[in-house]
Amino acid sequence: MFEKLETLDDLFEMQLKDLYSAEKQLVKALPQMAEAAKDGRLRRGFERHLTETENQVKRLEKIGKDLELDLDGHTCKAMEGLISEGQETMSENATEEVMDAALIAASQRIEHYEISGYGTAAHFAERLGYADAASLLRQTLEEEQLTDTKLNDLAKNYLNAKAE
């Protein structure tokens, strides 16, 4: 529970804490997803996004430091759920192509959740006049959007065709 939620500043802090928890969970989950991927491009995509995700955690830590906010102590339950659905998928006995298609489906859900969170947080930062934070949040938003696009391209051009 949050102690106070009265102002847009409070809500912004809550959004940051949620994103911070979500990203830290992903730093742990992405290596497993990379390992489960059969297609080399998909595996390298997960590995690249792991590096980006580690940097996204650092961006949030910088924002927390600059604005003197403690981002620890909250768990994003939605990301817990999305990751556990992904893990359920990975434990299925699927063919290689179907497994990769399922991994893409799970990770696109994750990227969309992040895109939504960062879009909101960046908008709040702008409204509140935190220009540096807004710019950092927009950088991450672009990485999430690009990741989603790449997953989409992989799915459409190759994997789904192989899985048919």
Ligand code: FE
């Ligand atoms: Fe992220």
Ligand code: FE
């Ligand atoms: Fe959340």
Ligand code: FE
């Ligand atoms: Fe992401």
